[in-house]
Amino acid sequence: EIVLTQSPGTLSLSPGDRATLSCRTSQSVDSRYLAWYQQRPGQAPRLLIYAASSRATGIPDRFSGSGSGTDFTLTIYRLEPEDFAVYYCQQYGSWYTFGQGTTLEIK
Amino acid sequence: QITLKESGPTLVKPTQTLTLTCTFSGFSLSSNGEGVGWVRQSPGKALEWLAVVYWNDDERYSPSLKDRLTITKDTSKNQVVLRMTNMDPVDTATYYCAHRGWSVFGIGRLYYFDYWGPGNLVTVS
Numbered sequence: 001e002i003v004l005t006q007s008p009g010t011l012s013l014s015p016g017d018r019a020t021l022s023c024r025t026s027q028s029v030d031s032r033y034l035a036w037y038q039q040r041p042g043q044a045p046r047l048l049i050y051a052a053s054s055r056a057t058g059i060p061d062r063f064s065g066s067g068s069g070t071d072f073t074l075t076i077y078r079l080e081p082e083d084f085a086v087y088y089c090q091q092y093g094s095w096y097t098f099g100q101g102t103t104l105e106i107k
Numbered sequence: 108q109i110t111l112k113e114s115g116p117t118l119v120k121p122t123q124t125l126t127l128t129c130t131f132s133g134f135s136l137s138s139n140g141e142g143v144g145w146v147r148q149s150p151g152k153a154l155e156w157l158a159v160v161y162w163n164d165d166e167r168y169s170p171s172l173k174d175r176l177t178i179t180k181d182t183s184k185n186q187v188v189l190r191m192t193n194m195d196p197v198d199t200a201t202y203y204c205a206h207r208g209w210s211v212f213g214i215g216r217l218y219y220f221d222y223w224g225p226g227n228l229v230t231v232s
Contacts, residue, residue, distance in 0.1 A: 001170060032212060035219045037154075044203055044223035045146075045154060050210075051217045088154055092218050095167050096144070096156040 002027050004089050004099035012107040019076040021102045023089035028069045033092035036065055036074045039101075040085045048087075049074065076104075109133035111143070111204050113227035119194050121231060129187040129204030129224060136162055136182050142207030143187040144220060145178065147200040155200075159207055160187055194231045201226040 003026040013019055023034075031052035037045040047056040049065035052072055062077040076083055084106050089099040115127035127145070134141055144159035158168045158178040168176050177190040187204060208221035 032215065032217050037220075039154075044226055045205075045220075046223070047219055047221045050219040050221075051212065054217070056219075056221060090154075090156075090220075095169065096159070096220075098146075098154040098156060100153045 002029065002091055002093055002097055004091060004097055006087075006089060006099035006102045008102060009100075010103045010105060012105050013079055014107045015079050015081055017079050019074075019079055019083070019104055021074040021076075021087055021104070023067075023072040023074070023099050025070045025072070025091060029072075029091045029093070031068045031072075034065075034067070034072050035090045035092075037088045037090065038083075038085050039088065040082075045088065079104075081106075109206050109222040111206060111222060111224035113202060113204050113224045115202075115227050115229070117228060118230050118232065121195055123194050125189075125191040125194050125198070125229060127189045127191075127202055127204075127227060127229075129189070131185050131187070131204075131206065133222075134206065136160075136180050136185070136187070138162055140209045140216065142209075143180070144205050144207050145187075145189045146203045146205060146220070147198075148203070148226075149197070149200040152200075157191075157202075158189060161207075196231045199229065199231045201228045203227075 007022045034052040036049040039045045053065045064075045111131040142161040145157040160178045203226045205220035206222040
């Protein structure tokens, strides 16, 4: 089973800052099957990025995904107040696995 | 427009079987490539994928829970049902169903959960 490890666990930043979130996988992952989700308190997850770097419909261009192999990154430029949430990476192989999440909080 | 909604009990007793229904609209689970999955989230914890069923009747389960899970689809009703046996307090969680979307990429496909239901909180006590 592929394990996804996200870091940091919590990231404290201010609106307008840039956030860099990491997702490392225990084995190489096909980047076509690496996605990122945002979850705000009390809400269902929302797809942000699929295929490691493609933004989902309606996602602002300040969200950017990159990476390959075992190292993937979600970058959020110019943080807006609504961006403070929990972010999960997820991979698809024979089955699906999620990382443990990164909490992006207001500093 | 794709929508999904979970329904089922909010409280179950230990050892009972949980049955959750996902009712969806905006797509057909008989169409090539379509799928519906279940994901749960214990309070304050991370997302955990449980199971998925595809248009071609293929089913996949989380290895750690596969002995307790059954996922079925009713294409005529636009519903997917998840059953989890032998419930325990550690299974207390919000259970989400989600559309497994796809898009063409070269000669292959990309897969992701692009639409989610609002979730159904299940307490085991």
